[in-house]
Amino acid sequence: MPLALFWFFAAVMLIGGLAVVSLRNPVASALSMVASFVGLAGLFIGLNAFFVGIIQILVYAGAIMVLFIFIIMLLDLKTEEKRAPKLAPALGGLGIVLAFTIQLIGVLSQTPNKSHEPLDLVAASASMAGRSEGIASKLKAGHLPDVNLIGDTLFNGYNFPLQIIGVLLLVSTIGVVVLSKRQAA
Amino acid sequence: MASLHDYLLVSGLLFAIGLAGVVLRRNIIVMFMCLELMLSAANLTLVAFSRFNGMNGLPDYNGQMLVFFVITVAAAEVSVGLAIIVALYRARQTIHTDDLNSLKG
Numbered sequence: 001m002p003l004a005l006f007w008f009f010a011a012v013m014l015i016g017g018l019a020v021v022s023l024r025n026p027v028a029s030a031l032s033m034v035a036s037f038v039g040l041a042g043l044f045i046g047l048n049a050f051f052v053g054i055i056q057i058l059v060y061a062g063a064i065m066v067l068f069i070f071i072i073m074l075l076d077l078k079t080e081e082k083r084a085p086k087l088a089p090a091l092g093g094l095g096i097v098l099a100f101t102i103q104l105i106g107v108l109s110q111t112p113n114k115s116h117e118p119l120d121l122v123a124a125s126a127s128m129a130g131r132s133e134g135i136a137s138k139l140k141a142g143h144l145p146d147v148n149l150i151g152d153t154l155f156n157g158y159n160f161p162l163q164i165i166g167v168l169l170l171v172s173t174i175g176v177v178v179l180s181k182r183q184a185a
Numbered sequence: 186m187a188s189l190h191d192y193l194l195v196s197g198l199l200f201a202i203g204l205a206g207v208v209l210r211r212n213i214i215v216m217f218m219c220l221e222l223m224l225s226a227a228n229l230t231l232v233a234f235s236r237f238n239g240m241n242g243l244p245d246y247n248g249q250m251l252v253f254f255v256i257t258v259a260a261a262e263v264s265v266g267l268a269i270i271v272a273l274y275r276a277r278q279t280i281h282t283d284d285l286n287s288l289k290g
Contacts, residue, residue, distance in 0.1 A: 006187040010195040017199050017222050021206035026214050033218050036199075040225055043192070047236040048244055052228070052252050059256055064221065064263050071267045072214060075274050093208030097201050104197040108190055116186035120242030127241040144243075153246040154253070161250075165257050172261035179268040182275075 006046060012039030026072045030065060037061045048119065050146040119144060192233035200226035213270055213280045217263070224259050228252045 016036025020029045037060045044053035125139035132152060138145040154162060199222060206219030235248030274280055 003187055006191065010191075014195065014198055014202065017202040017206075020215070020218055020222065021202055021210065026212060029215050029218055033221070036222065037225065040199075040229060043195070043229060044232055046187075047192070047232050049232045049236065049249055049252075052232055052249055052256075055253070055256060056225075056228075059260055060221070060225070064260060067263060067267055068214065068218065071270060074271070075280065077212075077214070077280070090209055093205065096208060097205040100204060101197070101201050104194070104201070108193055108197075111190070111193070114189040114237045116188060116237070119239065119244070122242070124242035127243075149243065149246055150249060150253070153250055157247070158250050161254060165254060168261055169257065172265050176264050176268040179265070179272050 006043070009039045009042035009046065012036070013043065014039075026077050027069065030068045030072060033068075034061045034065050037065075048144055048146065050144075051150045189233060189237045193230060196226045196229035196233065199223075199229065211282045213273075213282060214267075216282070217266055217270075221259060221263070224255060228255055231255075 013036050016032045016034075016039060019032030020036065023029050023032060037056055041053040041056040041061070044050075044056055121139045121142055121144065125136045128136040128139060132148070135145050135148050135152065138148070203219045203222035203226060206222065207216050210216055210219065231248045231252050235245045235252075238245055238248075270280060273285070277285065279285070
């Protein structure tokens, strides 16, 4: 991804995040979170992670955001009334965030940097030849079959965690139904 | 071309913004959104490392599997959390954390 495009998506993401924190109206926060996630999906796609980028849009900007906005509308939240902010917790929180940011710079100065190199699809095609003909031929043609590779890894390497995550989703569905059932008075 | 450090810096900043939101905001729904921002920042780090530490000319798909699972767990967490918020609102008619202090001694 060209550098200009990277910084554009990064700016969309960070400004969206700042708007989530700073806007007083919850609906405005939710909508700026959509903007933030669209920027993030752009960054994912720039990292050749097409599947994750699309999932980010569909699941976060689609499903989860609808859930948030639905709840905000259901509870009929007005813009927060201005309350006198408590100074000590706010300053402590900002201090933690500042310490984290400074630490981030320290960590980055010690991590070895890597430059963005194009993927070597021909070598990848040779290594995939024994495992999957379809993936190998697409790689040879110069395309990155991202979804095929994700599916291959998911179902061959992570089959058991996938089943567990299915059970987790089932449990959370039941939990939501139980939680939101109106208790008999 | 953006380097690994650029991606790590941007995702660290997004995490810091999310952290600031959780610490500073007093509205539970907005705090929840900021939690999502922090999870997404971690996802960006994972995808960046997966792309820059490739194996055999491909990205390391094990990292993207973790992203997939994080997104799924986040979806489950949001659904349960919002159900708890609805139950809380029914009981207390507020979602402002300063008003939820009945556990305070």
